[in-house]
Amino acid sequence: MKYSPIHNLLFIQNRKNFVSKMKPLSLAVFNSNDIYPISADSTMPFQQHRDIFYLSGVDQEESILVLFPDCPKEKHREILFLKETNEHLAIWEGEKLTKDAAYATSGIKTVYWLQDMEKIMYELMTQCDTIYINTNEHYRSSVETETREDRYTKWLKDKYPAHAVAKSATILQNLRSVKNQIEIDLIQQACNITEKGFRRVLNFLKPDVWEYEIEAEFMHEFLRNRSKGFAYSPIIASGNNANVLHYLENNKQCKSGDLLLLDVAAEYANYSSDMTRTIPVSGRYTQRQKDVYNAVNRVKIEATKMLVPGTDWANYHIEVGKLMTSELLSLGLLNKADVQNENPDWPAYKKYFMHGTSHHMGLDTHDYGILTDPMQANMVFTVEPGIYIPEEGFGIRLEDDVVIQNSGAPLNLMKNIPIEIEEIEDLMNS
Incomplete structure (x- = not known):
């Protein structure tokens, strides 16, 4: 990113505002955007999904934010799942967020690598009743492409069909419209x-x-x-x-x-x-x-x-x-x-x-x-x-x-x- 670091108090407050609107025993999930292909090995420049950025400050691909304010384990009330950085990736693409850097950016202490996501999510889903899915309900939206968020929502609803479903969009429409x-x-x-x-x-x-x-x-x-x-x-x-x-x-x-x-x-x-x-x-x-x-x-x-x-x-x-x-x-x-x-x-x-x-x-x-x-x-x-x-x-x-x-x-x-x-x-x- 070219911009100067943003104080993580913004994202901490945004999450606090969001979870205050959630139902009891509910969990919300937010995904980063995909890197979209052009042709051959060409891709479009990455643009982060605004909702996960708004709630975490994380500005990289293959990232997931989970909010579960009533989780019995305090450390699982806010979780980031990130693409694991390594020496090879750092050489070819530049280093991705480390766990410490993710904490400094977002204020979220619990950071796991993506390969642990399904195991951790299984535990969390046994402890919640409702899942908040993130759909684009902007009055001018017209989206034909299946997004990473769409794919994740399908996977989550198929794997855990007994959970009630709620919408993050209604909460975010209100919160994001009034600026910090x-x-x-x-x-x-x-x-x-x-x-x-x-x-x-x-x-x-x-x-x-x-x-x-x-x-x-x-x-x-x-x-x-x-x-x-x-x-x-x-x-x-x-x-x-x-x-x-x-x-x-x-x-x-x-x-x-x-x-x-x-x-x-x-x-x-x-x-x-x-x-x-x-x-x-x-x-x-x-x-x-x-x-x-x-x-x-x-x-x-x-x-x-x-x-x-x-x-x-x-x-x-x-x-x-x-x-x-x-x-x-x-x-x-x-x-x-x-x-x-x-x-x-x-x-x-x-x-x-x-x-x-x-x-x-x-x-x-x-x-x-x-x-x-x-x-x-x-x-x-x-x-x-x-x-x-x-x-x-x-x-x-x-x-x-x-x-x-x-x-x-x-x-x-x-x-x-x-x-x-x-x-x-x-x-x-x-």
């Missing part, structure tokens, strides 16, 4: 790295550079600041490409007079940031571009103010839609008849602003969170309104990451990333 201060600091670090990348690009961008060259500038700055790279697939969209919401090709040339939409952000220690800025390829916005840009920024500012404890996510989007409708009327993109005759299920403003304004953010860019629950302090949300005008050849989106506070305005983790027109133009022309 250590987590907020890690997200802030990711935002700070994103800022460095953005400032680098402001100095680099000029007419005729290619979108992929901009992507390379971000990656250079991210890597040199201890990020492993992008928190999600970067969108580097010049001109009309900005009107494709998930444009990922990044292979067009940036033309004079065009705007460049950048939906790009760094990860740090598996925590995401999520930024969007829209900047002029030539270093200056036209008056029309300024008018639309300022409209989007006004909506963002007012939408941010609404992110307070108790806010209902669905109603929040209705209110943001009203703000956007007003701006689109002022810009001449909508008229009163469009609004009066709109379909309530697809309001008129959706022609130019068709996506949501905010989503949970944390270990995942679209992080865990139950959208029907009121917002709480220490939840982290994006704020990302946009206006997309294909007939005029540009789209503008602006996005920051904010932390809901107990009182007062949300804390903007991206407050130092330039967003006002004057500052962006000054930096690009200095």
Whole structure:
């Protein structure tokens, strides 16, 4: 890992919070992700399953976490099973976690090698009544690949069919949505790295550079600041490409007079940031571009103010839609008849602003969170309104990451990333 060590108090507290929600005489199991193959002997870079990382800090493959708070043996109330490190492995792949290193990382004292897992699990399963399995129930998930977690769950349920089954997902959706201060600091670090990348690009961008060259500038700055790279697939969209919401090709040339939409952000220690800025390829916005840009920024500012404890996510989007409708009327993109005759299920403003304004953010860019629950302090949300005008050849989106506070305005983790027109133009022309 490139990132600095994380204090294990974070993972100790996360486990304490999780087990406090478990049923009596129950056991929960969490698996690492697989290393996924590409072809021949090639593999994709390893990405740890966020849940086992959240609860242990373990960031390597072939790892299993078991939580059994009512276990008669105190040493078996928290267990890590790890791939055994050895001299051969250390030479070819680098040393894996030792038992001492695993304890320092996670705060878990009992660490076994994986070859002992079935024997130990047999003992534990004779002592518990319920097993918590870990399923992906995120509202945007669409997974066709069988994961290591899936395979382990099948094995466990087949071998021990008499046990009751419960879901970890419900507990984790609630816990992971509210951030510990250590987590907020890690997200802030990711935002700070994103800022460095953005400032680098402001100095680099000029007419005729290619979108992929901009992507390379971000990656250079991210890597040199201890990020492993992008928190999600970067969108580097010049001109009309900005009107494709998930444009990922990044292979067009940036033309004079065009705007460049950048939906790009760094990860740090598996925590995401999520930024969007829209900047002029030539270093200056036209008056029309300024008018639309300022409209989007006004909506963002007012939408941010609404992110307070108790806010209902669905109603929040209705209110943001009203703000956007007003701006689109002022810009001449909508008229009163469009609004009066709109379909309530697809309001008129959706022609130019068709996506949501905010989503949970944390270990995942679209992080865990139950959208029907009121917002709480220490939840982290994006704020990302946009206006997309294909007939005029540009789209503008602006996005920051904010932390809901107990009182007062949300804390903007991206407050130092330039967003006002004057500052962006000054930096690009200095």
